[in-house]
Amino acid sequence: MIQIETVNLSKSYGKLPVLEKLNIKLSSDCINFIVGPNGSGKSTLLKCIMKVIKYQGRLKGNDVAISYMPEQLPLPDYVSVDSFLTLIGKIRGMNSDEIGSVLRYYYEKFRLEEYRNTNMIKLSKGTRQKVMLIQTLMTEVDIYVFDEPLSGLDEEAKKVFMDELKLLKKKRKLIIISTHHLKNYPFRGKRVIELSDYFDLEAIENELA
Amino acid sequence: MNLLKLHFRYLFGKRNIILMAAVFMIAGVSFLLATRPFNSHTDHLINGKSYFQNYFSNCLLLTRILQVLLLSFVMGMSFTPPCDSYHILYLSYRRMRLPYYLSKLFLLLLVAIFICMLFCFLYFSIGFLSAPWFIFRINQLEAFINLSLLSLYYGLCSSLLVFLIKSPLSSVIAYIIYMTSEFLQSLMVSDVNTYIQLVFPSLIVAPEGFKLAYGPLHVLVLIGLAFLLGSYLYSRFDLT
Numbered sequence: 001m002i003q004i005e006t007v008n009l010s011k012s013y014g015k016l017p018v019l020e021k022l023n024i025k026l027s028s029d030c031i032n033f034i035v036g037p038n039g040s041g042k043s044t045l046l047k048c049i050m051k052v053i054k055y056q057g058r059l060k061g062n063d064v065a066i067s068y069m070p071e072q073l074p075l076p077d078y079v080s081v082d083s084f085l086t087l088i089g090k091i092r093g094m095n096s097d098e099i100g101s102v103l104r105y106y107y108e109k110f111r112l113e114e115y116r117n118t119n120m121i122k123l124s125k126g127t128r129q130k131v132m133l134i135q136t137l138m139t140e141v142d143i144y145v146f147d148e149p150l151s152g153l154d155e156e157a158k159k160v161f162m163d164e165l166k167l168l169k170k171k172r173k174l175i176i177i178s179t180h181h182l183k184n185y186p187f188r189g190k191r192v193i194e195l196s197d198y199f200d201l202e203a204i205e206n207e208l209a
Numbered sequence: 210m211n212l213l214k215l216h217f218r219y220l221f222g223k224r225n226i227i228l229m230a231a232v233f234m235i236a237g238v239s240f241l242l243a244t245r246p247f248n249s250h251t252d253h254l255i256n257g258k259s260y261f262q263n264y265f266s267n268c269l270l271l272t273r274i275l276q277v278l279l280l281s282f283v284m285g286m287s288f289t290p291p292c293d294s295y296h297i298l299y300l301s302y303r304r305m306r307l308p309y310y311l312s313k314l315f316l317l318l319l320v321a322i323f324i325c326m327l328f329c330f331l332y333f334s335i336g337f338l339s340a341p342w343f344i345f346r347i348n349q350l351e352a353f354i355n356l357s358l359l360s361l362y363y364g365l366c367s368s369l370l371v372f373l374i375k376s377p378l379s380s381v382i383a384y385i386i387y388m389t390s391e392f393l394q395s396l397m398v399s400d401v402n403t404y405i406q407l408v409f410p411s412l413i414v415a416p417e418g419f420k421l422a423y424g425p426l427h428v429l430v431l432i433g434l435a436f437l438l439g440s441y442l443y444s445r446f447d448l449t
Binding site: 052066067068072083087091092135145 | 224447
């Protein structure tokens with residue numbers, strides 16, 4: 001079983017604590033959801049797992065390749081969908097045949113065939129979100145992390161994504177989803193980590209002042 | 210190679226390339242006007258020597274402004290949070306910040322060298338093609354090379370400042386420091402200048418041309434130090 005565990009994980013931005021002594025376990029036996037209001041540290045926790053920010057405490061099990069879909073990521077404007085995803089595949093060590101077959105599969109699933117040669121700048125928000133989903137799903141890794149993956153997707157694409165999640169779950173992959181809308185994920189046996197003990201940043205700022 | 214491609218796709222979109230082309234267009238037209246194309250041939254023959262001197266100093270002055278500004282902007286902006294957020298595509302998978310940072314810097318240095326060469330090429334080609342008095346002088350090439358080293362150094366400083374302060378406006382700070390160093394240099398405040406030139410070098414007018422106070426090797430060492438500091442900061446600090 002693939003597992004990520006935090007031991008007394010803390011993170012502050014300057015004097016503002018965002019995560020304080022967090023002890024959680026995320027494992028591949030079910031889909032893991034991280035929920036909580038704005039400012040509760042959901043994205044910060046994901047960044048800690050991704051090791052792009054420094055933290056106090058320990059994080060176990062995150063020393064492997066992770067496929068991550070950020071909530072927001074600017075895509076290069078004047079690059080076609082196909083060139084972008086092919087490049088991402090190559091960076092992650094996939095060969096051309098592998099990339100070709102994986103992309104064909106996802107283009108068909110997400111109905112992106114007609115957009116494959118379109119530059120990103122011409123894509124709608126939902127289509128861009130599909131591109132971001134594909135870049136996350138196209139690589140075979142043990143851990144998949146999604147930050148608000150359904151934002152901007154139409155009903156059909158949401159259904160495709162849910163099916164993909166079920167497939168990943170079947171393959172015993174560790175799936176972590178950060179969201180505000182838990183009811184959008186009708187899965188049985190999900191683990192919900194609620195970062196409810198959140199800090200009201202405004203109140204803390206006032207207190208510090 | 211693929212990582213370099215990713216950097217290029219993100220950092221040099223159509224808009225940035227158009228912006229750079231516009232800067233070169235302005236520089237090219239200004240250089241051309243500095244050759245006094247509307248003066249008569251006789252006038253060029255009579256005053257050729259002074260026109261040549263003026264052409265060199267005017268073009269170098271403009272290059273000093275545009276080149277350092279452009280490189281500070283290009284290198285600085287590449288490390289602003291919106292322009293650097295694509296690191297997650299690589300780092301979530303590969304987990305090594307240094308190859309990401311080094312490849313990005315390598316690409317920026319290549320672009321910077323290309324920009325410097327283009328300014329130099331514009332100066333010499335426009336001179337050769339449109340001014341009868343223009344001849345190749347090694348000290349002029351040397352001045353452009355020295356200026357290129359300075360531009361690379363201030364470009365690196367700009368990228369460090371933007372990474373630390375996380376604001377695109379901080380790319381201007383490196384340029385302001387350069388301009389201040391040039392200004393103090395022109396005031397000839399020798400005692401203060403000796404120390405300022407150690408950290409923030411600028412071009413110095415010498416009898417044999419435009420030189421660097423402590424020579425090009427000194428600026429190369431500063432570039433190396435800025436490079437090492439950047440690598441250290443990028444591998445230690447939070448990425449946004």
